[in-house]
Amino acid sequence: KAGVTQTPRYLIKTRGQQVTLSCSPISGHRSVSWYQQTPGQGLQFLFEYFSETQRNKGNFPGRFSGRQFSNSRSEMNVSTLELGDSALYLCASSLEPTAKTDTQYFGPGTRLTVL
Amino acid sequence: AQSVTQPDIHITVSEGASLELRCNYSYGATPYLFWYVQSPGQGLQLLLKYFSGDTLVQGIKGFEAEFKRSQSSFNLRKPSVHWSDAAEYFCAVGSGGSYIPTFGRGTSLIVHP
Numbered sequence: 001k002a003g004v005t006q007t008p009r010y011l012i013k014t015r016g017q018q019v020t021l022s023c024s025p026i027s028g029h030r031s032v033s034w035y036q037q038t039p040g041q042g043l044q045f046l047f048e049y050f051s052e053t054q055r056n057k058g059n060f061p062g063r064f065s066g067r068q069f070s071n072s073r074s075e076m077n078v079s080t081l082e083l084g085d086s087a088l089y090l091c092a093s094s095l096e097p098t099a100k101t102d103t104q105y106f107g108p109g110t111r112l113t114v115l
Numbered sequence: 116a117q118s119v120t121q122p123d124i125h126i127t128v129s130e131g132a133s134l135e136l137r138c139n140y141s142y143g144a145t146p147y148l149f150w151y152v153q154s155p156g157q158g159l160q161l162l163l164k165y166f167s168g169d170t171l172v173q174g175i176k177g178f179e180a181e182f183k184r185s186q187s188s189f190n191l192r193k194p195s196v197h198w199s200d201a202a203e204y205f206c207a208v209g210s211g212g213s214y215i216p217t218f219g220r221g222t223s224l225i226v227h228p
Contacts, residue, residue, distance in 0.1 A: 105161075
């Protein structure tokens with residue numbers, strides 16, 4: 001069974017640009033969550049999509065957005081990039097995260113550098 | 116608001132020794148609790164989680180954690196550490212009673228041969 005894949009793995013952008021990151025979950029998984037990891041703020045939850053609907057959202061500005069397609073693949077977009085958006089962006093998939101026996105699987109991440 | 120404290124930034128143990136990583140949470144009701152591990156080779160993995168029921172939770176890689184409401188703690192334990200356990204460990208509490216994690220700052224585990 002293929003794991004969670006994220007593309008691209010590395011990305012360099014300049015301030016003011018926008019970026020789109022992609023995540024392909026494990027086959028059959030309907031929940032996709034996104035996280036940001038930085039040395040200063042640590043790991044933070046961005047949002048969760050379930051069956052094409054945003055089910056939960058973290059405390060991030062509106063420049064951060066996402067969507068999920070009918071095949072459960074998800075994208076996140078960051079507009080008007082700031083230096084502070086430099087981070088490792090992680091995607092995770094699961095069947096149903098509210099279930100006690102559910103396990104969440106993480107992708108390798110996309111390393112975004114904003115210059 | 117809920118929060119998580121991992122008091123130890125670094126922990127050093129010898130291979131074969133037992134391990135306990137501390138985690139204290141702040142939340143008024145019964146929380147959702149998680150432990151994750153992150154290593155360069157394996158990325159981020161969910162080790163175990165507590166949603167309700169039995170307070171002793173078994174996870175992957177031989178880890179377990181115990182929820183102690185009276186101490187607001189969810190410490191991670193392993194009876195015998197392997198060199199491959201060297202990694203960063205994150206404790207998390209569910210935000211607002213949900214399954215959405217709020218993470219601690221992490222504990223770096225160093226394993227001596």
